[in-house]
Amino acid sequence: MRNVGLILRRELASYFATPLAYVFILIFLVLANAFTFYLGDFYQRGQADLQPFFAFHPWLYLFLIPALSMRLWAEERASGSIELLMTLPVRVWEAVLGKYLAAWLFTALALALTFPIWITVNYLGSPDNGVIVASYLGSLLLAGGFLAVGSCMSALTRSQVVAFILGVVACFVLLLAGYPLVINAFQGWAPHALIETVASLSFLTHFQSITRGVLQARDVLYFAMLIAFFLFTTAVALDLRKAE
Amino acid sequence: MIKTDHLCKRYDSVTAVEDVTFEVRPGEVLGFLGPNGAGKTTTMRMLAGFVTPTSGRASICGHDVVSAPLAARQSLGYLPEGAPSYGEMRVRAFLEFIADLRRLEGTRKRTRLDHVIERLQLATVLEQPIETLSKGFRRRVGLAQALVHDPPVLILDEPTDGLDPNQKHEVRALINEMAREKITVISTHILEEVDAVCTRAIVIARGRIVADDTPLQLAARSRYHNAVSLQLERPEQLAAAREALEALPSVAQVEVSERDSRLTALPRAGAPILQAISELSSSRGLKLKELHLESGRLDEVFRTITA
Numbered sequence: 001m002r003n004v005g006l007i008l009r010r011e012l013a014s015y016f017a018t019p020l021a022y023v024f025i026l027i028f029l030v031l032a033n034a035f036t037f038y039l040g041d042f043y044q045r046g047q048a049d050l051q052p053f054f055a056f057h058p059w060l061y062l063f064l065i066p067a068l069s070m071r072l073w074a075e076e077r078a079s080g081s082i083e084l085l086m087t088l089p090v091r092v093w094e095a096v097l098g099k100y101l102a103a104w105l106f107t108a109l110a111l112a113l114t115f116p117i118w119i120t121v122n123y124l125g126s127p128d129n130g131v132i133v134a135s136y137l138g139s140l141l142l143a144g145g146f147l148a149v150g151s152c153m154s155a156l157t158r159s160q161v162v163a164f165i166l167g168v169v170a171c172f173v174l175l176l177a178g179y180p181l182v183i184n185a186f187q188g189w190a191p192h193a194l195i196e197t198v199a200s201l202s203f204l205t206h207f208q209s210i211t212r213g214v215l216q217a218r219d220v221l222y223f224a225m226l227i228a229f230f231l232f233t234t235a236v237a238l239d240l241r242k243a244e
Numbered sequence: 245m246i247k248t249d250h251l252c253k254r255y256d257s258v259t260a261v262e263d264v265t266f267e268v269r270p271g272e273v274l275g276f277l278g279p280n281g282a283g284k285t286t287t288m289r290m291l292a293g294f295v296t297p298t299s300g301r302a303s304i305c306g307h308d309v310v311s312a313p314l315a316a317r318q319s320l321g322y323l324p325e326g327a328p329s330y331g332e333m334r335v336r337a338f339l340e341f342i343a344d345l346r347r348l349e350g351t352r353k354r355t356r357l358d359h360v361i362e363r364l365q366l367a368t369v370l371e372q373p374i375e376t377l378s379k380g381f382r383r384r385v386g387l388a389q390a391l392v393h394d395p396p397v398l399i400l401d402e403p404t405d406g407l408d409p410n411q412k413h414e415v416r417a418l419i420n421e422m423a424r425e426k427i428t429v430i431s432t433h434i435l436e437e438v439d440a441v442c443t444r445a446i447v448i449a450r451g452r453i454v455a456d457d458t459p460l461q462l463a464a465r466s467r468y469h470n471a472v473s474l475q476l477e478r479p480e481q482l483a484a485a486r487e488a489l490e491a492l493p494s495v496a497q498v499e500v501s502e503r504d505s506r507l508t509a510l511p512r513a514g515a516p517i518l519q520a521i522s523e524l525s526s527s528r529g530l531k532l533k534e535l536h537l538e539s540g541r542l543d544e545v546f547r548t549i550t551a
Binding site: 006017084242 | 289292293294314317318320322324325326328329330331332333337341342344345346347373389
């Protein structure tokens with residue numbers, strides 16, 4: 001665990017050593033607020049809640065999270081530092097977890113910086129703050145899921161552009177797994193059980209169920225398992241082809 | 245001790261390393277020689293645990309690199325090819341990060357860091373991001389990183405690549421100084437380096453070991469071994485000198501370089517010719533600028549056995 005902490009700290013520091021952190025946070029905040037006020041009709045709805053704010057998070061994350069996760073491993077491969085890291089007395093899973101947690105912690109920070117909107121809505125009315133807390137947690141879990149998928153895609157290639165595109169596509173499919181766009185591709189040939197399984201994997205369904213204010217164990221478990229699965233896959237992909 | 249046993253690495257259709265077996269003992273400095281793409285780096289990567297062997301075994305201080313990778317890596321200091329590091333990190337933060345992962349703590353961490361910083365002359369760049377450093381400094385940061393935990397085994401892939409002659413000299417002196425109690429493996433394609441630091445050289449070509457010997461013995465394989473080279477003061481004596489040398493029964497062949505009025509006399513199978521040539525030149529009145537006995541030319545041996 002000590003190694004996980006050390007790698008996490010180094011990784012997090014590297015975000016702030018480059019403009020990456022500031023650019024990401026700035027764009028995240030600008031877009032999150034723009035969506036809420038212009039597309040979400042925050043004022044016109046006349047309701048004191050953050051529903052229009054959270055509703056756009058999946059779409060915001062769809063492009064912003066792969067942009068963050070694309071560098072996780074592709075950059076290590078391209079610069080060759082993966083050879084340094086993987087020949088230190090560090091286990092592969094420690095490195096995977098450390099880098100992943102750094103990215104997740106960073107998105108948590110970006111998310112936390114949206115707090116003025118929470119204050120605003122409490123100033124304007126009396127929202128159900130329980131729902132808002134649950135929604136923040138749901139949003140964080142969603143970001144964590146996207147990051148795990150992105151980490152896996154990043155481990156497959158040395159090109160950050162390829163990692164980004166693979167990440168967006170994989171996240172998009174998982175996001176809409178329960179919706180016709182994805183389900184139609186399975187309809188007609190896949191057995192019913194498979195379609196059901198695919199549909200149950202939807203990010204969006206689980207996220208929306210949390211943002212309604214019910215933090216159910218099965219939704220949390222869904223994200224936890226999904227994250228564990230993709231991190232495990234990341235480690236396997238790295239172990240199999242770290243030198244390529 | 246480093247031990248490899250019939251180590252092989254194959255990629256789909258290409259065999260990068262085939263049947264490499266050797267042992268390195270404490271005090272030895274093993275130089276890996278070979279043309280580019282011969283398998284030097286792949287072999288070192290297998291020792292460092294970065295590339296998994298297709299077959300065969302390798303161990304570092306008794307720890308198998310595949311079944312006990314962490315123990316093997318802990319006893320190893322490794323400089324990967326090109327000295328990769330985290331470019332955005334500052335030198336001090338980078339070395340501290342490595343020291344932490346190497347489990348160095350407290351005063352030992354302090355003294356080891358101070359030691360490598362001083363030995364590799366990094367004090368002036370400690371607060372600079374690594375990516376802003378010159379190639380020579382980056383290489384030295386890579387070396388510092390490999391040495392920080394004072395490992396019993398050092399594997400350095402082209403440790404002096406990109407350094408200027410002074411820095412090369414420094415790094416070689418450092419390797420020589422540490423070599424006594426350590427096991428050192430370096431790869432290089434600079435043959436003078438083999439003479440300067442290695443007690444033993446393994447030549448690899450097309451993934452196989454083609455020679456494993458001391459640099460001296462390796463040089464003795466050269467047809468220039470025990471050849472006598474002489475430089476004339478007066479170029480017009482060149483033709484006469486050549487004739488006289490060729491007439492000596494123990495001389496097999498004479499090579500002439502007109503540019504610097506130099507003659508090299510190659511002996512017949514191991515015959516000593518220095519005495520005869522030195523007598524000849526005084527009896528024929530040849531004015532010599534220089535006369536010396538060659539121990540053999542590594543570059544010539546290298547070309548012959550890797551061609």
